[in-house]
Structure formats: C-alpha cells, structure tokens
Amino acid sequence: MMTIQQPDGGAGTHPGIARLALDVYLPHLDRFFDYSIPDRLAQQVQLGCRVRARIAGRMANGFVVGLPARAEVDKLSPLDRVISPEPVLLAQQVPLLRAVADHYAGTFADVMRLAVPPRHAATEAAEQNPWPAPDARDVPGGGLTEVDDGRRFLDAVGQSRPVRAHWCALPRWRSDESGLDDWTRGFVQAVGAAVGAGHGALVIVPDVDRVRRMRDVLRAVLGPGCVAELHSELGPAARYRNYLAVSRGQARVLVGTRGASYAPVHDLGVICLWDDGDDLLSEPRAPYPHARDVAALRATQESCALLFGSYARTAEMQAWVSTGWLVPLGLAPARTRRLAPPVRAAVDSDIDLQRDPMAAAARVPKEAFETIRTGLLSGPVLVQVPRAGYLVALSCQRCRTPVRCPTCGGPVGADRLGAGQRRLTCRWCGRSLNNWSCPVCGSRELRAPVVGSQRTAEELGRAFPSFRLVSSSAQKVVDQVGTTPALVVATPGAEPRPEAGYSAAVLLDAGLMLTRADLRAAEESYRRWLTVVSLVRSGDHGGTVSVVGPAEERTVQALVRLDPAGFAERELSDRQAAGFPPAVRMVAVEADEKTLADFRSVVEWPSDAQELGPVPIADSTPGSTEQLWRLMVRIDRTMGGELIVAARRALSIRSARKRPGAVRVRVDPIELF
Template identity: 45%
Template sequence: MLSVPHLDRDFDYLVSPEQSDDAQPGVRVKVRFHGRLVDGFILERRSDTDHDGRLGWLDRVVSSERVLTPDVRRLVDAVAARYAGTRPDVLRLAVPPRHATVEKQPVSDPPALTVRGVDATAWSAYGRGAQYLGALGEGRAARAVWQALPGEQWTDRLAEAAAVVVQSGRSALAVVPDQRDVDALHSAAIKYVDDSAVVALSAGLGPSQRYRRWLSVLRGHARFVIGTRSAVFAPVADLGLVMVWDDGDDTLAEPRAPYPHAREVAMLRSHQLRCGALIAGYARTAEAQALVTSKWAHDLVATRPVVRTRTPRVVALDDSGFAQERDAASHTARLPSMALDAARAALRSGHPVLVQVPRRGYVPALACGKCRTIARCRHCTGPMSLPDRGVGAVCRWCGRTDAALRCVRCGSDAVRAVVVGARRTAEELGRAFPGTTVITSGGDAVVSEVPAAPSLVVATPGAEPVAPGGYGALLLLDGWALLGRQDLRASEDALRRWMGAAALVRHRGDGGVVAVVAESAIPTVQALIRWDPVGHAESELDARTEVGLPPAVHMAAVDGDPAAVTALLAAAHLPEDAEILGPVELPPGARRPPGTEREAEVSRMLVRVPRDIGLGLASALRRATGVFSARHDQPPVRVQIDPLHIG
C-alpha cells in the first residue's frame, strides 16, 4: 500500500497462470512499484485494462485468505471520502497485520449455535424499547439512540439486543471505549450467546491472538463481535446490528489519519448495509441528538416518573468565594459542609463514597469574573485567550482581537482565568475523613471494583470503580475544571463524565446523593439535577446550529506551516459557501502534524461549510493534498474533518 496521497488510486498488474487460482479479490499481494516491493490488495480481476503503457507482473500472492471483504472495502472507500483521507490509511485501521502462523493453522467447524431466550421486560422501561427489540428480531433496520438510566446494567441490555439479532440468523457488532467495557460486555454476552460465537477484539491483545480472533470473525465463526474503536471495521458476516456505547468518549476518535470517529463509521456501515444501529449512553452528545432530530434514529428514553425513581438525589453547592467565606469546611477539603455531611452519612450507613476529581493538564480559559460564563468570540464563537502582549483578548479560532470583552450573559466587563487542572491528592481529601480507608483510581492504576464497605474512593473521570449495590454518595469536585475548558464540547463532556459517575450511585429511595460543587444556575448543572441529558443535548444542538458549529455544519481543521496551509487552501477549489477562519497558532494540547520539525511554526485554519456539502469540502481538500504530495515542494499539512476538539 502506498501511503502518499497522490498515489491513492488503483494500479493494474498482470497475473501469471500459476498465481491465478489464489489471486482473487481481497487477498494480500506483493507488487513491484518503482523498483521496490510493496504490499497491496487485489480489488478485482479483469480481462482488460485502460492503462496505455506496459503492465508489470504480480510479484506474489502473500496468502489466499480473502481478508478484504466487499463490505469492508466499500466502508473503507466511504470513510476515506468522508474524512478527506487515503484508502491505504483507512485499510491499516481496518485490516490488521498478517500473522502467518495463525493463518496456516487448521480451521475447525464451529459448534452448533445456541442462543438463550431474551426477556424484554427491562427494555420496557424505555418507551418503545420492547418494540425496538421486536423490530431487530424481524430483521428490520431499526435505528435508535438509547438513554440508559442510572443503575442500569447496560451490558445486559446490549447483550440482549445482540442475542435477538443472533437468534434471527444474523450477526451483531458492539464498539465500546476501553478494555474494561469490552470485558464487562463479553461477560454479559456469554449469558445469552455461546462463548464460541462471541469474540472480543481490542488493541491490548497480542498480535497472534488478535489476528486469530479477527480471522474467526472473517470466516463467519463469530456472531457477536465486541471491541474498541478499530473493531468498527471488523469483517462481520451478515451484519444485522451495530452498537456504540458512550459515543462521547474521546477514545472512540482515531488519533491516526484520517482521524475517523467510531460513531460516524458505525453510522456509515449501518447505512450501507441497511442494518440496525444503536447509539447508547448515560448522557447524550449533540451528534446523537442530531440523528434523532433528522429522523434517522428513534428516541429510546424512559418516562419522567421512571427517571425520578431510578436516579439519585442531586444537589449543587456553590463554590464561589462568598460561599467559602460562610463555610469553613470548604477551606480544608474544598467541600461545603453539606457535601461532607452527605459523605459521612453514607459511610455511617456502610456504603462507599465516590469522589470524582478532574484530571491534570486542562488548558486555562477566559470567563466572566461575575457569572463565570466562558468568553467567546463575537465573530465565530471561538474561545478567547489573553496573550502575553497587551492587545486585548484574542480568539483561538479566527485570530480576531477584542479589546473590550463584555459578558454576553450578564454584561460584566470583569474577566477571570479559569485555571483548571487538579493539584489535589487523595491524602488531602483524606484529612476530612479521618480513619476512613482511601482508595485511588486513575492513570495507570485503575481499580475495577471496590467492596461494598465504608471507604472513600477518589477517581478521575472514566476510572470510577464499580461498587456492588452502588455508592452511597458521590462528590463531584471542582465543576469548573470541566465546565471551564476552552473547548466546544466542554459542557457536553462535563455532563457525560458526571452522569457516568452518578450512574454508579444508589437511587434516591435508598439514600443515594450526588453533590456537585458548581453554581446551580448553570444549564449543565441543571441538566444533572433534573437528569435530563436529552434536553441538554437538544440545547447544545440548537446553540451550535445558531452559531454554525458541528454537528450543524462540517468543519475542517488544516494544520501546518503557515505558508503551506494558506497555499493548500488556495489550491483546493473550496465550495462557494465555504468560510475560512484564521490563521491562529495551533491550540495548546493539540498534536503537531506528523513530520513537522519541533521548532517549526505551526498554525491552524478552519474551513466551515453547510452540512449538505461536507463531502464536497472533503473531496476538495483530498484533491489538493494529493497535488501537494506530488509536488514535494511544501512541508507536511494535516487535514482533519470535524475534529473532536477544535480549540
């Protein structure tokens, strides 16, 4: 495969009679290209060619295994077109490296498949949940966005949906954020589908084991495939349902070119194969809500009485300076007395208490000094920053300067830096809970489960252990460390992380309490208090539509040498409705484009287009990248379509 963009096309080769039987579409081959051997795949066999010159011969067939199926090939083409990438880059994500020893091992016939019956009672709590399972069982392309309730065994629900599909004679695919989720869903799946028909794929497997499992999927032995983001390309035979859990998790976005998101790839696959789809989570992204709004997917949510019964009691505790002056407890543990009392009550009842603290390393942002609303650009709604030079606030997206910032919410001209990045430790919190066992979870030391006994569990978002029977209380510290990030998805991500942790807490009838240290008037905090992720996603989608931000539009981020970025956009023949923002310096925390010198200046320009011409934008940038690649006269430039974090 040739990774350079200008060579992303098909090449014709002659096949000798000795190779003809094995040289079938989808197999791996070696070919000579400009004097060197390169890897490739046979896409089709033809008896003629439109090439005018002399054709070379196929060097050899690496294996007769057809590893590139027609369905995956179509998906690869669609992903490359959607993300302005090259097919070789997508193929590296879709087809794992060959392991010859595993491939040559004899293949045994799979045992007879047994699927246990599924009780749809638990799904009945979600409006048309039972009807959704019925539609899957009938083979219909039922698509839904499911809002899981707190305390819900989401792994059992996904396993039930998969079992219904497998029982109907088709296969199911589930994509989850991390290995913990893979293991949990696999354990739930084998309660309904034979272990031999359930395959778990993840990057943590060794090369041989991963390829062995992938081959079992390719050969049709696996009926329910579970994996992390790359599993969305798995060659599942007769796919009837593709599921994505917690689509707002950053790990579902591929960090390698062309940077596809597993949710978008799953939706492309569902559309191409006319199969069912399920986007699920405790919270909801604006992208998932857009699927419901466009009628592409149905809404699976519980009624408000059921929500009130199943959720913990949520209270917001102001962390303002005035509140701290009135509450001496907040000085020692950064927790108001009400939160400390709730935690102590849970510990006395014999239940563990969970404390969620934001990770280190978030970038400071500007906010109103009075009401703390994040400061945004009047022109493009990008985040504002204060550079070292005294020229006023500067937009990190379009580079415009605002010499007199004024809050759009309260009109105040006071500005404060929202310094995020936790510098707290479990020992610091432990001083407020003397004599209590303290357990930490996060980073390289993630704890999967804690005993149902009094303890203080301090965890970073996403690393919260499960407690049998649920936690008695949850304390969400430093709400502004999440809400104050200078990121388009800051509030959405904060609510997702909060709800993911709150879902582990006992419901209000059993005394479960969630205390969030943030101002109660903030819409994101209100959404947590009401447990209304759908309403919050609707508001997010409406707000982004109003100001022209994804997913209401498509946006491309072009990073690289300032002159190269400008030249690329000038040569791209962008659609007429395209709007160019920038240039600005590469946002803090963003990776430098591959191949860029460490000392070289890197800038970013954004291109925004209406949603209906997103493919036109990707196509224009793809062609221009190919032209620049052929010239070899410009430094490398990175193109990302709808990046997860714009700035």
Template identity: 45%
Template sequence: MSSANEDPAAGPAGGAEQLALIRESVRKAKEPRAKPRTWRGAALAGELPVARVLVDKGLLHLDQYFDYAVPAAMDEQARPGVRVRVRFGARVVRGRREGGELHDGFVIERLPASDYPGPLAPLAQVLSPEPVLGPALLKLCRAVADRYAGALADVVQLAVPPRRARAESGPPPDVPPPPARPDAGTWRRYATGPGYLDALADGGSPRAVWTALPGPHWPDELARAMAATLASGRGALAVLPDGRAVARVDAALTALLGAGHHVVLTADSGPEERYRRWLAVNRGHVKAVVGTRAAMFAPVQDLGLAALWDDGDSSHAEPHAPQPHARDVLLLRAAEEHCAFLLGGVSVTVEGAQLVDSRWAAPLAAPRERVRAAAPLIRTVGDADQARDAAARTARLPSAAWQVTRDALRHGPVLVQVPRRGYVPRLACERCREPARCAHCAGPLELAEGPEAGSSGTLHCGWCGRPEAGWHCGACGGVRLRAQVVGARRTADELGRAFPAVPVRTSGRDGVLDQVSGRPALVVATPGAEPVADGGYAAALLLDGWALLGRPDLRAGEEALRRWLTAAALVRPAGEGGTVVVVAEPTLRPVQALVRWDPAGHAVRELAERAELGFPPVSRMASVTGTPAAVADLLADAQLPEGTDVLGPVPLPVPPPGRPRRPGDPPPGESWERVLLRVPPGTGAALAAALKTAQVARIARKRTDPVRVRVDPPDIG
C-alpha cells in the same frame, strides 16, 4: 489504470527494447531461484491474467489501484481480497527492469486485460490465500477515506489487522444455531424498549438514540439487543470505549446466550488471538462482535445491528490517519448495509440529538417517573455557598460534601471524582491567582509528587525540571502559592487524613480499578477511571467542576455533563440513600441538567445554539494547518464548494522551549497557522474531495512544506 513498474513519463517500449527484454527474461529464467517473487517471463494465468492491486503505500497521490500480471503458479491463490507482495516503483530502462521495492498489497479484482499500455510487473508473492478484504469491507473503507479526505490504504490498515500465520490454520469452530428470542428484561422500563427488541428479532432495522437509565443494567440491555438480532439470523456489532465496558457486555452476553455466540475484539487479547477471532468473524463462523474502537470495521456478515456506547468518549476517535470516529463509521455501515442502529449512553451528545432532530433515528428513553426512581439525589455547592463556608476556604471539601461523605461511609463506598491526576498539578499565586511560571522557560511550576513533599516541598518546573527556590509572583509580587486544581493523589492524601479509619483507593492512569467491594471506602478516581462498586456507591463527590466547565472548548459543557453523569450513574438511587454532591455553580446549564437528570434536553439546547451560530454538527468543518505559505498554496488550489466560509488564518501558539512536543505542534523553529473551513449541510463530501484534490496537486508540484488537513476536527475552540 496505472502500472507500478514503469516510469509514467516514458513511452511504450520499441521492438529492440522488447527483444532485449525477452532475452533478459530467458537468461533470468535459467538461473536457479530460491523464491518465485522475482521471476520474470513466467507463464501467466490463462483466463484472468491481470490482478488489480491496492498497494499499501498510504500516500494521497498514489490513492489508486495498480495492475500486475498474475503468474500461472499463483493463479489459484491470487483471489480478490488476499494479501500479496508486489514490486512497486520499478522502471524499464534500456529493456531492463531496474529498482523498485517490495510492498504489501491486496488483490481487489482479477481482469482479463489491463488498460495500461506498457508491460506489467508480475505479482511477487501471495502472502496468504485467506481473503481478508471482502467487497463490503472495501466499500466501507472507500467511503471512510472519501469522508475524511484520506487515502484508502490508510483506512484498510485500520480495518484489517496484521497477519499472523498460525492463526489461519486449525479446524473451524462449530457454528452455533441462532438463539431464541430473548425476554425484554429491564428494557420494559423504557416506553418503546420492548418494541425495539421485537423489531430486531423480526428482522427489522430500527434506528434509535438510547438514553440509558442510571444503574448497572445497561450491559444486560445491550446484550439483549444483540441477542434479539442474532435470533433473526443476522449479525450484531457493539463498539465500546474501553476494555472495562467491553468486559461487562461480554459477561452479560455470555450469561444470556452461553459461550460461542460472540467474540471480543480488543488489544488485550494479543495480536495472534485477536487475528484468530477476527478471522472467525470474517469467515462467518461467529456473527456477533463486542470490541473497542478498532472493532468498528469488524467484517460481520449479514450485519443486522450496529451499536455504539458512549459516543462522547474521546477514545472513539481514531488517532491515526485519516482519524475517523467510530460513530461516523457505524453510521456509514448502517446506511450502506441497511441494518439497525443503536447509539446509547447515560448522556446524549449533540450528534445524537441531531439524529433525532432530523428524524433519522427515534429517541429511546424512559418516562420521567422512571428516571427519578433510578437517579441519585443531586446536591450542588456553588461559589456563594463556599464563600459562606469557612471550612471550604481552608479545606479540600466543603462542609456539605464532608457531611454527605461521613454519613454515606456508614452504608458503603464513596466515589470522589477529581478532574486531574497527580498531587498538585498546577499552582497559582494565592493573592491574585496568576499561574506560577518557571523563570527559565515559563513552564508551569509544580510541587514534588507525593505526600511526603508536604506543603513546603521543593518547587520545580513541569517542562524543564529546574528547581525554583525563590519564586515570587510577577504580577503582584506575592510569595505564597495555592493549588489551581488539586490532583487525585493529593485528594486521596487529604481524605485519608480527614477519615483516618477508612481505606482510600485511587483509580487513574497509573492504575485503573475495574471493581470495588460494597464495604465502606473512599475511591478517588479521575474521569473515565471510576470503578464499579458492588451494590452501587452510597455517595459521590464531583470536585472542581469549574476545571471541566472552564476549558476553552466548544464541547466543554457537554463533556463536563457526560463525565458527571457517568460517575453519578454508579451511585445508588435516591430511594436507597444515594447522593451526589457537585462542586460547581448551580445556575450553569450543565449543572442544571445534572440536577434534573436531563441529558437529552441539554443536548437539544446545545444543538439549537450551534445551529444558530453555524457550528458542527449542523455544519461540516475542516482544518488546514501548516506554514502560512503552505496553507495559502493549498487554499489557492482547492476548488471549495459554493458557500464555504473561510475562517482565519490564525497563528498557532509556539510551544515554549523545554516542553515536550505534542501531536499537532509545529516543528521547532517554524511558525504555523490554522484556517477553518465551514460548509453548509450536504456539502461535506464536496469539501473533503476538494481538499484531497488540492493535496494531490501540491504533491505533484513537489511542494515539500507539509500541510495538515483534518475533516471534522474535535478541537475548534
């Protein structure tokens, strides 16, 4: 074990150095001190004088524990799991400690002795006697760090919220007794739904991939699954993609069980209140948690159910190192804590299909007659239809969509899903469809934002902002422009002119609506920002489907279907007149899956294709990105598992001048490349361990050129 207060290259201190150190300690002990954090020579704890500490550094080559001496004054408070401050990096030079900075850390365990031969620095301060890093949470963080080739300290930062001292005080809340077993409710629509709830209430650990029926009932169904788990005396955890979904499940749980049985963990509650709620869970006062991504680490005691809603949503992927996904974290928890697992959504991801295919989880779906009764009518408008439709060539809406909108507005609101925000995000040549580019920096040309610009608004570059007065197409010489993808605000403006007596509301990044009334209105929303309508929408228009399907991404079809299903699920059933019009080629597989309302079948076929091609999730992959020399250096050091496929390297595109830097872009003036590593099933852990070891070896050789490693990258193209 290491000590953080001495140069590892130096040998044990000799007799003269020890004598000088004792004299220095005596002299320092006589000096008045305002705080005990720099005491030297203080009396140590009697029985367990050594604390093994995880120092909050987050560096791969320091991904280990360090031993510190425990002063007698801190003996009672320095328990495993508490936050401490330690001096890290100090050295013993000529009998004196020099240097070292104070860092936060966590006590992992207390020991009677250390296997480090040199002198130990004492703990500087116990920040709080509250044990916040328990054994189960530490084990989970270690498993996540190993899976993603990351540092334990980085994962702990994600799992344990920052301390707020006032939240730790106050009387404990009353712990409610376990609730009664809930009624199955709308779970009866699913063949195995009531049996799943019974298994939870009886203390079992069933695992299921739940294909939820369209409509407003899924929050109540998820709440009943959590209530059944609480009835067995165990805890429950549900992770959802955003605060609006959390609010719906929170309301359903409160209506079902009353207040006090659960807490909500989201960023909207503020740091202090969120920490207070997290402490209530950590102390065992509350046994049910509903929250967004960070709640995947919530320390629910005696966890009986880990549930995840809409795992295909990108918000479930943590952007901070080591970038874990909530689905994988909850799968680890289900395996380690032997609890039930529920992966739900109106769509099914390929990962969900793999869980069913491997028989790790069972499908939980409704019979086809139930699906047909709950789903809206789906109509398609393809390229051939638009070619025959004179109105579609000149207007925003094809004739079929316009007719459905006009009829539906007599009965309620109409949802219009647009893939992009803004007014006219991208422009192209009307003659040859070549994208319109800036003559200075080759950035995309845009029209002025807002309806007041009109069709003759001033062109400007979306990267450098320069106006472009005399644009002409470099490919064919044309001078007329058309919109590639019309944004939400432009769509709202055009629909407002087409239906002047109908109110038009927008929901997107600039302002997301939670709910709209059941009165006739046009609601223009970007994917993921669709508000819930009282009584459901009378119709929905899914515009520019080719923009979702044409993305150069392995998940393009799966993601397009997920976004369409999410919007269509807000529409009334076909028996009540609900209709959805999707503007996309009807022969494409995702469009056919939408027409049949068969997300599970689509996921199964996608899984079969990926298995044939060796793509995730059938195989495990990692990306290595950096300069050519850095990538080659790391791969030379890595002891990759047998059977690893090395794909690449391929150069990364250099960001054009004037465009703001994005995450993953190479530094200015550098040319980076990427290598993909693919391994067969069962060797993902070995791949992560090999890459982490190679990273540590490069740091030990003081290689300063950065190289980025990401396990299970979402964008492999």
C-alpha cells in the same frame, strides 16, 4: 467509487487480471490498479488475499479487491507474488473503506491499515478452534424492554429490519450475579434479537475494560466461547485468530474497540455502539475517523439495524435525532428521576448560604461534607476530582501571577515527596524549580488555584481518618471496590467499579470542568457526571449525588433534572447559532506557516465556504521548535461533500507536485479550542 467485478468465465476459468488496493498513501495515487496474473500465481489469487506488486519503481503490499474481465489500461504489469491466499479483505468491506476515506478526506490505504490487522503466518496456517453457535434463548429482561418503544425496536431487529435508534440508558447502579447492568442488558437484548433471526452482531465500546465486560456478559447469555473480541491489548496471534474467525464466518458475534467497526461480520444484523462521546472512539491516525460515523456508514450500506447507547446524548446524536434519522429511546425525565439516584447542587438556595455562609467559596461545602459522612455509614463513597496530581497549578500568593518555567515557559506544579515536603516541577520539560521567586513582585509565597486528586485524598483522609482511603487516577487505576465503607477519590474515567454500588458520590470542582477551553467542555462534563451517577445506588436504596459548582449553570441544572435529551437540544442549538459542527461541516487544516500558505495557493474552496484563520497553534511539545498553524473552513452541511472534495483535490495536487511539508486535514474535528 470503483465497483468490484466478478470474472465472466465459469467455474475454474481464470480471468488473468487482478485489481489491487496497494499500501500507497499518496493522495494523487488513491485508486485501484490493475495487474496481470502470472500463470504460476493463477491458483492462489482470489478476492481479498494479500499480494505484492511493483508500483513507481518499488514494491508495495496490497489486497485483491476485484477480478475484472477487462483492464482499465492496455499494458499491465504482472503481480510479483501472493503473500497469502487467505481472503482477509472481503468484498463487503471495500465500499465501506472507500466511503470512510471519502468522508474524511483520506486515502483508501489509510483506512485499509486501520481495518485489517497485520498478518500472523503461524496463526493463519494453524487449525482454528471451533466456535460454538450462539444461543439466544436466555436473553434477560430490563434494559430496552423498560423504555418507550424499546420492545418495538427489538421486534424490528428480530424481523431483520434496518431500524436505527439512540438509547439514553438509565443512569443508576443495577447489577446481578452475571454482571448485567442497564446498558449491557439492552445491548445483549439487541444482539440476541439479531442472533435469533439468524444474523451476526457487532458491538463497539470505547475501551478494553468494557470490551471484556461486554464479552463476558454476552458469553453468559449466548453461550461460552461464541463471542470474538478485537482490541489493541490482544497479542498479534490472538488478534489475528479472532479476525480470521470473523472473516471465515465462524464467529457470528464480535465485540471490540473502534478498530472492530470494519471487521467483516457475516450477514450483519445489528451494530451496537456505546458512548459515542468518548474520545477513545476517535481514531488518532489519518484520516481520523470516528467509530460513530463508521458505524452509521456501515449500517446504511449493509441495511442492518443500528443502536447507539449512552447515558448522555452528544450534539451529533441530537442532530440525527432531530432530522428523524435516529429514533430516540429512553424514559421521560420525571420517571428517570424516580428510578435514578437523586442529584442536588451543594449550594442551590439562599437557605444553604444562611446555614453555611462560606459554602459559595468553600471547595467542600458543608452539605457535600455531610453527603460523604452519611454515605460512609452504609458503603463506599466516590469523590470525583477533575485533575490528577497534587498541586496541579500554582500562582504567586501576593500578585496571582501564574508560576511558569523560566526555561521553556511551561506550567509548574507541585509534587508531594512525603513528610510535608514538596517539589516544584515543570510539566513540560521536567525541570525542578528550587528557590523560586515571583518575577513580578519578588514574593516567594505560593497559592494553588487548582488542586489535584492526591491533595484532595490527603485532605479528606484527615477529615475521615477511620475509613479506608482509595485513590484512582490515570497513573494508577483501581478496577473495583468492595461493599465495605471506603472513601474513593478518582479522576474522570478512572472511577473504580463498585461491587454493590456507591452509597453516595460528590462531584468536586464542577466549575473547573466547565471552564475548560474546549467547545465540548459542557458536553464532556455532563457525560462524565452521568457516568458517576450510574455508579450510585438508586434513591430507594439510599443513594445520593452532590455536585459542587455553580448551581445556576445550565449544565449543572440539567444534571439535577437528569435530562440528557433536553441538554443535547440546547447544546445543538448553541452550535447552530455559533456555526460549529454538527450544525455545519468543518475542515481543519494544520501545517507550518509556509506549507499552509502553499496549500491555500492550490485549494479551491466552494464559493459559500468561510475561512477562519489561519492562527498559530499553542505548541505544548517539549523541545519543539516548529510552530504549527491551523486554518478552519466551514460550510453548510448540504455542501459538506464539496468542501471535502476541495480539500482532497488540494492534497492530491501537492502530492503530485512533490511539494515539501506535511499537511494534516481533519473533517469535523472533535477538538475545537
């Protein structure tokens, strides 16, 4: 990593050299460049400011990352101009961006565009509104103070010690007038401990709704107007205004989504990240960094405290816990079961089958039906369904052949038109299939092996006609439900937040979630289910959860036991046996067949690396004619750095030789299927 050198001269002395990080994404040009500073720009150039310079015959924007006394080359080109003298890429950010780029086989420019928002000139020139200093005197109880070693962690944060922990928050409904529940209480306590010690704090959450919720509870505790926020739904002016408040040291507490991981919070005391298993924390743009790893790298570099929190525990978190890098915080499973709502599989004994012989085959067995009926007597009831839509998948009633589009081969589902009418539609190309008949047996009768949330809501609405029906999915998300009895049907992630907790919840089609073609299917299902449990009132207040699925499945059993730590241990053990991340380091290389062959011709993997593939990737993009291939390469974690260096070197060789074709390299991809 290139160091940042300060000028050797005294006050007012100008060194005449600027070291730049330019917006150049070519791997073989992934380095800093030295330029001479013309006299006309001498008073404007400073560390972190935006500049423009010529490279390889064209102009490129960039940032000043150093003012060295000596250049690395003899002949220097001059800077073209200073776009803005405002320092927005601070010195402490540069090592972090370089570390993230190296960790994910990317370039500094790739990470730089993720870290610094676009400039908004009018906002930069305007006078900033004052940011009140946070006051940590009214930090609430509960949260971390109720778990083993939680108080010791908070004391260490207050003493400015770089402690690191993962907290399994209690999955139960608990909220007061300020909107604080268990996990927000714990994060507010950690932020309050850092602020009380005179430090800044950074809170990272997966989505905008939780950003606003965390912002509001932090302002309620620390004082109005003292918390900045960064997320994609802010306008360009507001986003840049908040970023400037952080970079100038005016805002000491920041809450945001994954992009806030790089924000230059001054004198950082603690980083808090909620629910690292949420895929929204994984950046979809190159080099595809995960906010979890960015937070870990930053906490190490800046020697600050680090708190990960979630209801479930991912295999990545368990790997860090098992090595001692993270300290586990949480309640014992027995105590968790006493405080959280009870969870039971709908069909978990022979007695249940005797009472309801069709329970094993029914989609909503008698016990789940009774859970809904009883829950509606005292409040809203949540029914989670894995899929949105009406009839999500169809097959022939006679021979069970899946219905596919004759034009593109895509899956076909049914949409409800009203008045008992349905329309068959291809999910890829959108074509309507009128007069369909099975190409195998000729039958025109259909069956629906996968039923969506709309159909489920329709059926339950007929069963409980006296109650209000609420449907929430990605197409139309309902934010909140009140205290009056209502039947709420929602897909994972779209569950409305209850005003006073759900009286009951039913998890339908659990087996369907577990059989997804994804390495993380069990882990993701468990995380989704615990999120539902956290919305239900505790057993003392009449709450209950029923899961409809194979009771013998270990994921369902772990849910009944409310044992996220034990589940994570077994999940990590399976990854170690199978040789998948986080037990090993893995690189996924994707390109068309010819480009991938060219990449393999120049790459030199370490001798212990193992190649898996290449194999064609199922292409679900409508109208796409290009077939992509994927090569997986894995190695022991202790040699992961060598694997990434080999991939970076191969990308640089192809870039320098101007080889055609695009290559996508992902390190430890979250999707493996």
